[in-house]
Amino acid sequence: MAIIEVENVRKAFRIPSARRDTVREHVLGVLEPRRFERLQVLDGITFSVDAGEAVGIMGRNGCGKSTLLRILCGIYAPDSGRVRVAAPVTPILELGVGWNPELDAVDNVCLIGGVMGMSLAEIRQRMDAVLAFAELERFANLKLKHYSSGMAARLGYAVAFEAVRDLLVLDEIFAVGDAGFRAKCETRYRELRAAGHTVLLVSHAVPIVTEFCTRLLLIEGGRVVEEGSPSDIAQRYVDLLVSPETGTASFAER
Amino acid sequence: MPGPNREALLGLAWTLVRTDFKVRYHGTIGGFVWALLKPLAMFALLLGVFSFVFGADPDYRLNLIIGLFLYEFFGDATKTGLASLATRGFLLTRAKCPAWILVLTSLANAVLTLAVFSVIIVIFLVASGRPPSLVALVQYAAYTGAFIVIVAGFSLAASVVFLRYRDLNQVWDVAAHAGFFLAPVVYPLGILPEWLHAYLYIWPPTPVIEFARAVLVRGDVPTLTAHLYLVGAAVLSLGVGTLVHRRYGPRAAEYL
Numbered sequence: 001m002a003i004i005e006v007e008n009v010r011k012a013f014r015i016p017s018a019r020r021d022t023v024r025e026h027v028l029g030v031l032e033p034r035r036f037e038r039l040q041v042l043d044g045i046t047f048s049v050d051a052g053e054a055v056g057i058m059g060r061n062g063c064g065k066s067t068l069l070r071i072l073c074g075i076y077a078p079d080s081g082r083v084r085v086a087a088p089v090t091p092i093l094e095l096g097v098g099w100n101p102e103l104d105a106v107d108n109v110c111l112i113g114g115v116m117g118m119s120l121a122e123i124r125q126r127m128d129a130v131l132a133f134a135e136l137e138r139f140a141n142l143k144l145k146h147y148s149s150g151m152a153a154r155l156g157y158a159v160a161f162e163a164v165r166d167l168l169v170l171d172e173i174f175a176v177g178d179a180g181f182r183a184k185c186e187t188r189y190r191e192l193r194a195a196g197h198t199v200l201l202v203s204h205a206v207p208i209v210t211e212f213c214t215r216l217l218l219i220e221g222g223r224v225v226e227e228g229s230p231s232d233i234a235q236r237y238v239d240l241l242v243s244p245e246t247g248t249a250s251f252a253e254r
Numbered sequence: 255m256p257g258p259n260r261e262a263l264l265g266l267a268w269t270l271v272r273t274d275f276k277v278r279y280h281g282t283i284g285g286f287v288w289a290l291l292k293p294l295a296m297f298a299l300l301l302g303v304f305s306f307v308f309g310a311d312p313d314y315r316l317n318l319i320i321g322l323f324l325y326e327f328f329g330d331a332t333k334t335g336l337a338s339l340a341t342r343g344f345l346l347t348r349a350k351c352p353a354w355i356l357v358l359t360s361l362a363n364a365v366l367t368l369a370v371f372s373v374i375i376v377i378f379l380v381a382s383g384r385p386p387s388l389v390a391l392v393q394y395a396a397y398t399g400a401f402i403v404i405v406a407g408f409s410l411a412a413s414v415v416f417l418r419y420r421d422l423n424q425v426w427d428v429a430a431h432a433g434f435f436l437a438p439v440v441y442p443l444g445i446l447p448e449w450l451h452a453y454l455y456i457w458p459p460t461p462v463i464e465f466a467r468a469v470l471v472r473g474d475v476p477t478l479t480a481h482l483y484l485v486g487a488a489v490l491s492l493g494v495g496t497l498v499h500r501r502y503g504p505r506a507a508e509y510l
């Protein structure tokens with residue numbers, strides 16, 4: 001049964017020739033009209049993910065991977081097309097950011113857990129496990145502004161892996177922390193997979209997608225150009241990076 | 255995709271209010287009391303200066319404290335509401351989160367302060383030998399309720415517009431300062447020509463301050479038309495605020 005269905009989704013951003021973010025800039029620039037370029041990030045992308053699958057997404061920088069994840073998580077709205085996500089999602093999109101620096105770890109986990117759809121009772125129940133996973137029990141009441149980037153990232157991992165919902169959406173997250181902590185994350189990831197959680201994972205790292213995914217999608221030009229076994233598609237991705245023109249041409253021919 | 259359910263939303267709302275209190279007042283009652291000192295000091299200062307001008311009016315002191323505290327709420331709540339999505343934007347980019355809950359909960363501490371201000375106003379009235387009747391208190395509560403709705407409507411709209419115009423807070427700061435003198439806070443409305451009153455009533459704090467003074471100090475009840483005007487202003491503000499928020503709120507994360 002499909003847990004994610006994406007059908008012909010399009011998303012474009014209007015890029016102005018000059019940024020104007022203030023009333024003052026708009027007033028002073030009233031006699032200097034701007035040009036807008038349309039950047040079509042997603043161009044009719046279609047795919048589905050079944051419950052229990054671990055699907056990886058690869059593609060060159062700017063091909064729309066992160067925008068796609070944000071649309072799936074309900075953060076961005078698509079311009080057109082249909083998106084159906086039939087399960088609660090734990091989105092982990094930017095590990096090091098997204099905290100209130102003036103609050104301690106406990107309050108930040110309460111906030112992030114809340115926006116991820118967890119009740120206060122659920123958050124309190126899992127708080128000890130989150131702090132233990134992050135190895136931050138001693139610093140639970142320290143404001144995040146005093147955390148190092150590594151500590152903040154560990155807390156992000158911990159929320160992702162201990163407060164997880166049915167569907168885990170991960171954007172480049174196996175890249176932070178020391179070897180010991182990474183091994184702990186990988187073990188936890190396997191536990192979650194064994195428990196039947198569905199995963200959608202974006203990564204540029206071939207070893208990660210081949211090891212952790214059951215299927216891989218290759219995105220180019222805002223659409224899925226190929227999908228299949230992780231090893232085959234990862235090789236296609238590498239070919240694309242080595243020789244972008246050849247890669248694109250070969251997709252067009254298919 | 256499924257968003258947070260009702261239980262999760264209530265939990266999130268409570269966490270937002272609690273953590274906001276913690277950040278603003280260092281999590282202590284002492285911090286909250288410290289924040290109350292600013293309007294009280296302002297009251298003492300304005301009373302000291304303007305009692306030379308309006309000292310003949312025996313109600314001036316009571317009118318001043320009502321006007322000052324209500325305007326303090328208006329200034330604080332609109333400023334906080336306007337910046338609410340920008341300051342709490344990190345939550346919008348983490349997961350699907352209804353933007354309105356970030357806006358409305360940001361007003362909670364200003365509403366709490368208004369409640370404390372209202373208790374202080376009642377203490378002043380009692381100490382002045384003018385204890386308000388229960389009916390007057392209910393009417394006052396209704397006016398402040400309408401005031402909160404007006405501020406909520408403004409905040410819903412301004413918070414999403416602020417993401418596109420990042421100096422809107424400075425523009426609003428100037429407007430709110432000018433509005434302090436436009437509303438009859440430090441002066442009695444009666445000193446201005448009557449034809450001007452109708453225009454001053456367009457500025458939302460004016461009817462709320464005047465109606466509150468009428469029921470608490472003078473013991474008058476504003477006319478039905480006046481009440482309908484206030485209700486209309488609240489409905490209009492919330493309606494327009496909701497429409498603007500629904501139009502731009504879903505794309506708020508794209509501007510963060």
